[in-house]
Amino acid sequence: MKAVGARLPRYDGMGHVTGHTRFVDDVRVPGMLWAKALRSPHHHAAIVHMDTSKAAAMPGVHTIVTWEDVPLLEYGHLSGLGIPADEPLLARDVVRYKGQPIALVAADDEETASAAAAAIEIEYEERPALLDVRLAFDEDAPKIHHWGNWYPHFEEEMDVRQIRKGNIDQAFEDADKIISGVYRSSAIEQAPVETQVGLAVPEPDGRLTIYSCTQALYFSLGVVAAHLEVPLNKVKIVGGTVGGGFGGKVDTATDTVIALAAQKTGRPVKWRWTREEEFLASSTRGPWHMEIIDAVTNDGWILGRKMLTLHDSGAYARFSPYGLTKHSFHHTGAYTIPNLHFDGYVVFTNRVPSTAMRGFGVTSISFAGETHMTRVANELGMDPYEIRLKNANRVGDTSPNRIRYTDPSTVDVVKAIANAEGRDLEPALAGMTRATRSGEMLPPHLVDQLDTSEGSH
Amino acid sequence: MKLEVNGVNREVRSEPLTPLLDVLREELDVTSPKAGCHAGGCGACTVMVDGKPRRSCLIPVAAVDGASITTVEGLGTPKDPSAVQQSFIHHYAAQCGFCTPGMVVAATAYIDGGGSDDKDEIAKAISGHVCRCTGYTKILDAIAAATKQTEFDITIIAPDPTTVTIGGSE
Numbered sequence: 023m024k025a026v027g028a029r030l031p032r033y034d035g036m037g038h039v040t041g042h043t044r045f046v047d048d049v050r051v052p053g054m055l056w057a058k059a060l061r062s063p064h065h066h067a068a069i070v071h072m073d074t075s076k077a078a079a080m081p082g083v084h085t086i087v088t089w090e091d092v093p094l095l096e097y098g099h100l101s102g103l104g105i106p107a108d109e110p111l112l113a114r115d116v117v118r119y120k121g122q123p124i125a126l127v128a129a130d131d132e133e134t135a136s137a138a139a140a141a142i143e144i145e146y147e148e149r150p151a152l153l154d155v156r157l158a159f160d161e162d163a164p165k166i167h168h169w170g171n172w173y174p175h176f177e178e179e180m181d182v183r184q185i186r187k188g189n190i191d192q193a194f195e196d197a198d199k200i201i202s203g204v205y206r207s208s209a210i211e212q213a214p215v216e217t218q219v220g221l222a223v224p225e226p227d228g229r230l231t232i233y234s235c236t237q238a239l240y241f242s243l244g245v246v247a248a249h250l251e252v253p254l255n256k257v258k259i260v261g262g263t264v265g266g267g268f269g270g271k272v273d274t275a276t277d278t279v280i281a282l283a284a285q286k287t288g289r290p291v292k293w294r295w296t297r298e299e300e301f302l303a304s305s306t307r308g309p310w311h312m313e314i315i316d317a318v319t320n321d322g323w324i325l326g327r328k329m330l331t332l333h334d335s336g337a338y339a340r341f342s343p344y345g346l347t348k349h350s351f352h353h354t355g356a357y358t359i360p361n362l363h364f365d366g367y368v369v370f371t372n373r374v375p376s377t378a379m380r381g382f383g384v385t386s387i388s389f390a391g392e393t394h395m396t397r398v399a400n401e402l403g404m405d406p407y408e409i410r411l412k413n414a415n416r417v418g419d420t421s422p423n424r425i426r427y428t429d430p431s432t433v434d435v436v437k438a439i440a441n442a443e444g445r446d447l448e449p450a451l452a453g454m455t456r457a458t459r460s461g462e463m464l465p466p467h468l469v470d471q472l473d474t475s476e477g478s479h
Numbered sequence: 480m481k482l483e484v485n486g487v488n489r490e491v492r493s494e495p496l497t498p499l500l501d502v503l504r505e506e507l508d509v510t511s512p513k514a515g516c517h518a519g520g521c522g523a524c525t526v527m528v529d530g531k532p533r534r535s536c537l538i539p540v541a542a543v544d545g546a547s548i549t550t551v552e553g554l555g556t557p558k559d560p561s562a563v564q565q566s567f568i569h570h571y572a573a574q575c576g577f578c579t580p581g582m583v584v585a586a587t588a589y590i591d592g593g594g595s596d597d598k599d600e601i602a603k604a605i606s607g608h609v610c611r612c613t614g615y616t617k618i619l620d621a622i623a624a625a626t627k628q629t630e631f632d633i634t635i636i637a638p639d640p641t642t643v644t645i646g647g648s649e
Contacts, residue, residue, distance in 0.1 A: 031569075031634060032571065034576065035568040036560065036564075036568060036633075037557070038573035038579045039551070039555075039583055040555060041510070041550060041551035041580045042511075045513070047513075047514065048510035212611075214575070214611055215513070215523055215575075216515065263576075265575050265576070265577030266575045266611045266612060294514075296517065297515070297516040297517065297520070
């Protein structure tokens with residue numbers, strides 16, 4: 023047990039500081055072609071005509087991959103869980119976000135590939151763009167997908183992620199005050215210093231080796247094999263050395279398309295995105311729109327919470343239903359609220375698809391929830407520490423999805439924050455612990471939610 | 480054209496306006512300078528040109544014909560790492576490692592130029608370098624320490640006094 027509690031050097035530290043670490047763009051193979059994409063210049067448009075023949079005939083161009091080359095064009099990031107796919111690998115008749123890839127050129131060098139991508143003849147019919155989730159439900163809103171503007175497959179057939187717990191009507195009847203707030207967080211580009219990059223190498227035995235910057239090797243393996251309709255053992259992904267990801271390299275970005283280009287040409291193909299492409303077309307943390315209405319008592323108990331969340335998924339679902347589900351499980355934050363009514367929608371817009379970034383779906387509610395706690399405290403004229411410590415999760419409290427907390431740290435964290443801020447808490451607050459609720463900390467409204475069973479979660 | 484790269488004379492055949500970064504990476508296979516933005520914004524491509532830190536993505540190779548170029552590979556090796564390189568390991572100043580070659584070059588130039596351990600001065604010296612992992616704190620610590628010390632412990636497994644001992648002794 024020498025390593026537990028010890029200060030260990032990074033296994034890759036020496037490589038990093040001497041320049042010997044081999045990132046994807048540092049991999050050298052002979053005969054390599056360079057790829058560049060034709061991307062949508064519009065937020066939303068129909069592709070009415072496309073002709074790649076002139077571009078393909080340019081000297082130095084080896085192939086142009088379009089939707090017609092993809093064995094399985096649509097494969098969703100959650101298809102492995104049986105959820106219907108909604109995103110084509112390369113756009114066919116519609117582009118739904120600016121920067122969406124339509125075709126990939128593989129050529130002798132990047133300049134030739136860029137010139138050929140620009141020489142592809144393409145005609146669009148622009149459509150109105152939807153860029154604000156709040157407008158997505160309007161009757162005259164632009165339609166993003168044929169089935170509508172929000173994700174319809176929660177629990178197979180529901181178009182909303184719901185949580186119902188306790189008796190929300192009773193909570194609002196019993197409340198001294200109703201305190202509401204609307205919170206919105208913006209999209210954030212993860213902005214790793216290494217942009218998206220991949221290198222696909224066709225091997226003599228028919229397999230493909232893909233050098234990938236993905237954060238999720240086995241996930242990418244499944245996605246590539248599914249689109250190519252090949253068994254998993256025909257694809258080998260080499261990775262693990264990632265020049266920063268922060269969630270932005272969870273979605274499969276380059277691997278599948280370069281695999282197709284390598285298959286078509288029989289040559290290794292490298293595709294590295296420019297910084298501009300990274301900002302334009304790589305997945306971001308999604309924007310969230312959150313409305314919270316709390317039923318509270320004058321002495322600072324939160325009896326119930328109604329919440330509506332609109333998660334901006336961008337043009338396609340990818341992992342957003344998963345992110346919203348996590349969000350819903352966490353929508354009371356680090357506090358116990360026994361009566362809940364939560365509705366959350368994964369809303370499609372003409373933005374770049376959104377994805378994970380540092381606590382997928384949870385950071386948004388942490389921001390909204392904590393801001394709202396302080397708002398409630400202010401409106402009640404109460405110490406923001408007191409309201410947090412009273413409502414803080416304790417052993418045996420249950421989460422929105424009825425998980426029993428076995429060792430919640432909220433009380434200790436809030437006290438540590440007070441300490442760091444130089445706040446002397448009054449003895450009643452300073453003496454609080456995470457122990458199972460009793461006495462004054464167990465008012466009637468928290469009794470029924472308590473799970474005093476042992477051993478169960 | 481000619482370049483002396485990490486002490487070795489190299490012939491260059493790229494077009495004269497090719498960025499030095501592309502000459503190093505694509506023609507000469509010196510891959511430690513990284514192309515984070517290719518627009519002079521991130522600092523990951525920083526190399527020393529005749530001893531001065533420069534963004535290699537912004538320099539046409541013809542402008543440095545005959546110059547001496549030092550990349551991070553030229554500052555130390557895994558068998559014989561420099562003080563700055565050791566300090567970066569010791570202080571966990573490299574996380575994903577992508578900005579690290581540029582950072583180490585900039586830090587080395589700063590210390591070679593007589594820079595002090597003043598954190599504000601160090602921050603100025605690396606202000607053109609983007610790191611998305613560390614929040615810079617550990618990088619500042621590493622550079623400050625390297626202004627005063629030439630050897631750092633990079634192998635020891637020592638108990639961290641800030642962590643609580645778990646379980647009994649072995």
